Amino acid sequence: MLLDASLTSADDPAATARELEDRGYAGVWASEVAQDPFLVLHAAALGTAAVSVGSAIAVAFARSPMTLAYTAYDLQRYSRGRFVLGLGTQIKAHVERRFSMPWSAPAARMREYLGALRAIWASWTDDAPLRFRGEHYRHTLMTPMFTPAVHEWGPPPVHLAAVGPLMTRLAGEAADGLLAHSFTTARYLRERTLPALQEGLDATGRDRSAVQVSLPGFVVTGRDDAERARAADAVRAQIAFYGSTPAYRPVLELHGWGSLGDELHALSTTRDEGRWRAMARLVDDEVLGTFAVVAEPDAVGPALLERYDGLVDRFSVYPGTGVPLDVLDPVVRALA
Template sequence: MKIDATLGGLADAAARARAFEDAGYDAAWAGEVNQDPFLPLAVAAEVTDRIAVGTSIAVALARSPMSLAYTADDLQRHSQGRLLLGLGSQVKAHVVRRFSMPWDRPAARMREFVLAMRAIWSSWHDGTPLDFRGEFYRHTLMPPDFVPPHHDFGPPRVLLAGVGDLMTRVAGEVADGFLCHGYTSARWIRERTLPALREGRRRAGATMDGFEVAGTPFIVTGGDEEIEAAIPAVRARIAFYASTPAYRDLFELHGWGAASEELTALSKAGRWKDMGALISDEMVDAFAIVCGPDDLPARVAERFGGILTRISFVPPAGLGREAAADLVERLRS
């Protein structure tokens, strides 16, 4: 299992990337929430030699396949082949109202987006004439002056994020890996995610060999006081996601559909502070790993061994540099 970390913003990207590489991490990821996710990766790639750099996630449907193909190719060259291109669709409200982009059949659009991007890369790296004509995207023009400078690293690996069966099957069919939502459980991955990925791989005539399944599980660790102080925030995060109708299936799988409906009602009433009280210890245990650092490797192995190929995890601040590096290595092994 590969062990990854969250890079954060542009200002401290260099320092964090160097520290993660020194600690033995396998990759550093930057997300697209209130920042561009690619700029920190460019800085991280500049100051490191081994660690992979990835987006978790970049909003694909806020861009065109062509614009993203250029950005990813630049970073693949700059990082010398270390880019992991993690993409997600976001939700309708953000794509339409925040990014002012079209929203229709997101799984089908994402499938075509990735295929279009691969066709563009093929035209650059293999000399294949660009003639992609899909339902959502058409790319048929590539004059020689607009082909990026050659490099020998090839296209980056593409990982798609998703929750529902449709997007998960698309990831299995057209991507090189899958990014699990942070709000997920081992049971959901076993019973819903992996079967959908396998079906997507079957449609592509491929197997799960070499296919990445990456997770960002809720992990609460540290001393007793640190853990106790962190639990309310975890309850609040679980409550927030469980209140979202698009994610209700996860709670329903565990038999907590009624609680999800109640959380949705509280969120619509603006009663955000009251929602965490509905998250029981059993719910916390299903969606989070809560334990001290010494027990963490065994707990991760017990829950995610054999179903995830990599996880993102940052040790508690109180752990020293050597102890953090040791914990990363014990988690990996």
């Protein structure tokens, strides 16, 4: 199991990525939250030599497949074959109201999106005529002036973010990797995610090794009680936030915590300024320990291996939970 790291809003992503590489991380990921992940990853690629650099995630439906094809192809060249294109759908409200783009059944649209990307890349690398016609996307024009030069690394692998069974099966059928959501548990991975992934693999005759599974998971640790308490508070708040979203309710229901989802959702719709603090208090130690590895720094690595080895291929610590890099050095050594 490889250990990755997340690049958040670093002032110098090249230097941050280089430090992470020097510390022994295998890859770095940037998310499309309050930044453009591709600008961050371009800097990270130029500042490093060996780590993989990937988007986890970029919002597919906010972009035309053609626009994204150029960006991803260039980043694969600039990184000398180390780029991973991680895509997600976001939710209807954001796609329509933040990005002002059309929304439709996400799994079906993503299937077409992946087909469009690969048709565009094939027109560049295999000299294939561009004749992609779908329900949502149509790409039928590619002239020599707009065709990028072929480079030795080719198109990047495409990883797909998935929570529900339809998108997870699609990852097994058509993607090179699965980006599991942070709001998951080892039991949900074992009983829901991986069986759905295997259904997709079986449908296309592929082996499990064809799809790399990555998880940005929760970790609560620290050098003293104060650090551990801050980390626990941050993780409780994040679990409460995700748990309030109806789309993630199946994870709670699997553990018999459907009523917790109801309470969290009800609080999330009120105007009381203290609601988020109240939501976090609903995440008790049992829930926290199910979603997060809670351990002393030296014990985090073995605990991660015990919980996730054989379930995921790559693990990264969820960003923004207040765990300093040096506290995670024993984890890097344990998983190296």
